[in-house]
Amino acid sequence: MRYSTKRFWKTGKECGNTRWQTDYVKSTTESTTTMNRSHLPDTPAEDDGQADSSRRAFFKQAGALSLAAMSGLALTRPAAAMPRAARPLPxxxxxxxxxFHDANRSGRAxxxxxxxxxxxxxxxxxxxTDERGRYELPVQDGSAVFVIKxxxxxxxxxxxxxxxxxYLHHPTGTPDDGxxxxxxxxTGSLPESIDFPLYENREPDEFDVLVTADPQPxxxxxxxxxxxxxxxxxxxLPVAFGIVLGDVVGDHLDLYDPYNRINALAGFPWYHAFGNHDMNFMAADDRHASSTFQRVFGPTDYAFTHGQVHFIVLNNVFWEGFTRMRADGWPRRGQYRGHLRPTQLRFVKNLVExxxxxxxxxxxxxxxxxNRGDSDGKHAxxxxxELLAILSGHPHTLSLSGHTHVNLNxxxxxxxxxxxxxxxLHHHFNVTAPCGSxxxxxxxxxxxxxxxxRDGSPKGYAVLRFRGGSDYHIRFKAxxxxxxxxxxxxxxELVRRDALDSTQVHVNLFAGSTxxxxxxxxxxxEWIRLEQGEHHDPAYLALQARSQAxxxxxxxxxxxxxxTDHHWRAKLPGHLAVGWHAVEVEATGHFGDIWRERRTFTVVTDPADVEHLNQGTRTPRG
Known part of the structure; x- marks a missing residue:
């Protein structure tokens, strides 16, 4: 039994004894690739009528919104691997x-x-691969075989x-009853040959990458x-590709399709990591929590190379398993923790060598x-x-994450x-989210x-520039x-003269570091140096109070x-005269960039002394 609000197609095109998994793509001619795509028949699945009634009512309404945005869709093969005749299951x-080099764009070796x-x-x-481009690898049910670009x-x-x-190898599929x-x-029996076509691509030493996390609609x-x-x-943006660091959507996995259609408009390829809001919360254990994500995006652990930079994407969300449904019809979703499995560490070690x-x-x-503020195991x-020990033989390393919706270095x-x-040193950078809070x-x-x-940083993303293997630069963009x-x-804006030396100037350098x-x-x-420390952002506190009111x-x-620690503070000098003043702030970022900002403020003996300036003097026209 398979439950879903939106009816999914279950019939794939047979290739030998191997069934291609299916996925949605546009039926229009909008495409960023020159290859031909053969479409599969639209075969609706039957509703077995046994889904929980509260869930069915909730998702019937939610699914209607998704269907309205996803009409006119067709099905194509998503996997790049080209399987030939299949072996029997045993x-x-x-x-x-x-x-192989797919010079004629046929997709065939x-x-x-x-x-x-x-x-x-x-x-x-x-x-x-050997001199003929051939490889061999052991696989088991649930494996993914992938080429490292x-x-x-x-x-x-x-x-x-x-x-x-x-190529995802799930001979009998993943369990999803309920x-x-x-x-x-x-996917049926293992194909006799799983072939990967590659296409020549110009990759200069210097290139940019867009990095974002937690779109989470x-x-x-x-x-x-x-x-x-x-x-x-x-x-x-003149970027080579984008990387999304998980929480692609917010629990409602039917949103993957309209999300992908929106991102496709950017005009460059997108790689995705798996997040805790991307999982199927009905999974009994960690093994199948990412099966819906994998159906859409592929394996949760993989790697690729661009220029002189090697990107390793890992799933560090461990699902403890479904427990019960909530009153609103959603399953409980907090049973996860940050974790790298031994097999993942072996993968990194085998690759890094x-x-x-x-x-x-x-x-x-x-x-x-x-995450020095982690107290429940869900944020670190x-x-x-152990991972850093594996990377220790390489002096040029960097790690990227999301999840917390704040900037951290x-x-x-x-x-x-x-x-x-x-x-x-190893640099770990956590990027804020385009949805902010x-x-x-x-x-x-x-x-x-x-x-x-929640750190006071505006909604945003980062652009990383790589120059060969040794040099890189990160720029936060609001x-x-x-x-x-x-x-x-x-x-x-108004500071009492007798309170000058106790009044703080607070600077939030959004992507600042030590x-x-x-x-x-x-x-x-004279220049005055501000002291770095862990603080709450005053502007955020003011906006929060406004939202509460x-x-x-x-x-x-x-x-x-x-x-967070990307805040700096210093007290105003105590000798300032009554009147208008300007404060100029100069900040030097992690990579040596310099930014300047100016603010004005007024020193008064008593705020009541300037209250008359707030009185209107203009006579309304009759």
Whole structure:
């Protein structure tokens, strides 16, 4: 029995004894790839009528919204692997195939040159193709076989700008009886040959990558806000590809399709990590929690190379298992923790051994690798020191995460197990979300929630620039703001003269780190250095109070703030005269960028002394 609000198609096109898993793509001619796509028949599944009534009522309404946005769809093959004749089920155990240059764009290996030295993996073992482009790997039920894209090539990119570089091996499918969202259809017997086509691709040493986390729309209005704020900016970015660090949607997995259609408009490929709001909460254990995600995006652990940079994407969300339904018809969803499984660490070790020491390694996960504020195991990864030990032979490493909807930087060395040549440090960067604090709080002039992150950072994303293997740069970008909007200066507009030396100037440098420096001066006076510390953002506190006073005027109340360390403070000089003054703030970021901001304030003997300036003197016209 398979439960779903929206009826999914279950019939795939047979290739030998192997059934392709199916997925939605556009039936229009909009496509970013030149390959031909053969469509599958639209065969609706029958409703077995046995879904829980409360769930059915809830999802009937939610699914109607999704269906309204997803009409006119067709089905195509999503996987890039090209299986040939299948082996009988009892002989599963060894996958083999060819990685080839698809020069004629046929998608078929016959008559085309194999590519030697390309890495292929089953998620644990890593094999290299021989001089004819052939590989062999052990597989078992539930494995994924995928090619690790080498430099100078690209894999297939479908019409939704999703890379298709894998074959999912689930002979009898994934169990989803009673699931709210379907899993992976039966793939049948292991194909005789699982072949991966590659296409030549120019990859300079210097390139940009868009990195974002937690789009996390819970409904179609959220998706519309996401599209309005991001796509106009994304389309202008000269990036090679984008990486989404999990929580692609907010629990409602039917939203994957309209989300993918929106992101496809950006015009570049998208890689995705798995997040705790991407799982099928009906799964009894961790093994099948990501089956819906995998059906749409592919394996949750994989890797690819671009230029001189090797990206490793890992699922560090461990699902403890379904317990019960909530009163609103949703399953309970908090039974997860940050965790890297032993097989994942083996995969990283097997891969890293083949990466030159001069190249850069970037590890991408959803849950942060480290979070000094983690108290419940849901916001950090205990196995991080083991991962760093594996990476220690490489001095150029970086890890990226999301999950917390705030910006955080950590520089780590021997104290965390990273013993790199020359004493190099490992940089862990956690990026805030384009939905900020889950699209909550007061609305802006365009009817979109301000919804800053709980650290006071505006909704945003990051652009990473890589220059060869040794050099990189991260630039935070606030949505719908100029590139120079990198900090917020906060101080009262009116300051009593007798309270000057107790009045703080507060600077939130949105992506600041322990390498950042902030200083200020008043009216072109001497520079004063501000002290870094863990603080709440005053502007966020003010906006939260506004949301609490008028929750019906926007999207409810903002959540409580979060202590973060990208805040700097200093007291005003006590000798300032009564009158208007300007404070100039200069901030130096983690990578040496310099930004400046100015704010004005007024020193008064008593606020009552200037109250008359608030009195209207203009006589209304008759």
């Amino acid at each position: 002989n599963d155990g060894l996958a083999s195939g060819i990685v 016959r008559g085309q040159a194999g590519i030697p030295g390309v890495l292929v993996s089953n998620g644990v073992d890593v094999a290299s 080498p430099r100078g090539y690209r894999t297939r990119i479908d019409s939704l700008n999703l890379p298709r570089f894998y 699931f709210l969202y379907r899993g992976i259809e039966p 819970y409904n179609l209005p959220h998706l519309q806000w996401y599209a309005r704020e991001t796509i106009p900016e994304f389309k202008r 083949r990466i030159p020491a001069e190249d850069r390694i970037v590890v991408c996960t959803h849950i942060p690798m480290i 990864t205990p196995e991080f020191p 950590y520089l780590l060395g021997e104290q965390m197990g990273y013993r790199a040549p020359g004493g190099a 889950w699209y909550r709080g007061p609305l802006d002039h365009e009817g979109i929630p301000y919804s800053p992150g 949505l719908r703001q100029s590139e120079d909007y990198q900090m917020q200066v906060y101080l009262p 390498r950042s420096r902030v200083r200020m001066r008043i009216d072109s006076g 008028h929750p019906d005027a926007g999207e409810g109340e903002l959540p409580n703030p979060m202590l």
